[in-house]
Amino acid sequence: xxxxxxxxxxxxxxxxxxxxxxxxxxxxxxxxxxxxxxxxxxxxxxxxxxxxxxxxxxxxxxxxxxxxxxxxxxxxxxxxxxxxxxxxxxxxxxxxxxxxxxxxxxxxxxxxxxxxxxxxxxxxxxxxxxxxxxxxxxxxxxxxxxxxxxxxxxxxxxxxxxxxxxxxxxxxxxxxxxxxxxxxxxxxxxxxxxxxxxxxxxxxxxxxxxx
Numbered sequence: 001x002x003x004x005x006x007x008x009x010x011x012x013x014x015x016x017x018x019x020x021x022x023x024x025x026x027x028x029x030x031x032x033x034x035x036x037x038x039x040x041x042x043x044x045x046x047x048x049x050x051x052x053x054x055x056x057x058x059x060x061x062x063x064x065x066x067x068x069x070x071x072x073x074x075x076x077x078x079x080x081x082x083x084x085x086x087x088x089x090x091x092x093x094x095x096x097x098x099x100x101x102x103x104x105x106x107x108x109x110x111x112x113x114x115x116x117x118x119x120x121x122x123x124x125x126x127x128x129x130x131x132x133x134x135x136x137x138x139x140x141x142x143x144x145x146x147x148x149x150x151x152x153x154x155x156x157x158x159x160x161x162x163x164x165x166x167x168x169x170x171x172x173x174x175x176x177x178x179x180x181x182x183x184x185x186x187x188x189x190x191x192x193x194x195x196x197x198x199x200x201x202x203x204x205x206x207x208x209x210x211x
Contacts, residue, residue, distance in 0.1 A: 005077065015145065
């Protein structure tokens with residue numbers, strides 16, 4: 001007997017608090033009940049490109065993602081089959097040879113800035129969430145994250161935000177809000193909103209979930 005697998009999409013701008021929302025959902029459900037599929041793992045394989053060409057890639061454009069592989073693997077998880085999830089290096093701007101073995105779980109969360117932008121992927125989702133957040137707060141979080149984790153200076157982050165992140169957000173991410181079943185304002189800071197969301201997701205689960 002194949003149990004129903006619930007697929008949840010979580011989108012929102014970079015630095016909006018998506019990771020916090022995912023963490024709270026995972027914590028609210030029984031242990032080992034959720035598989036998280038990060039959109040960031042599915043950037044295109046750029047092995048055939050030169051270093052210069054890689055550095056020129058706009059990672060905030062839908063064309064930067066390998067949607068075909070993502071949709072294939074989400075579908076395999078939904079069908080109860082394990083997948084080898086790709087891994088990606090921001091330093092190398094390319095896919096790594098290592099993969100992550102992901103087993104199908106009762107809840108599959110697809111999380112990333114453009115998780116709701118692909119129609120085929122959206123149609124597979126049982127619940128679509130958009131994590132909303134003020135642009136200035138997202139910029140601050142980007143500065144904090146990119147200076148620590150990605151070796152960028154503050155001026156580099158601000159320049160990239162103004163030239164790439166902001167226009168790409170307005171063109172490709174913000175419009176996907178209309179596809180969301182639930183919008184979480186104030187991002188990861190919205191304790192009540194996230195709590196209500198978790199209760200709703202718990203209600204989707206079969207009664208014997210604790211067994």
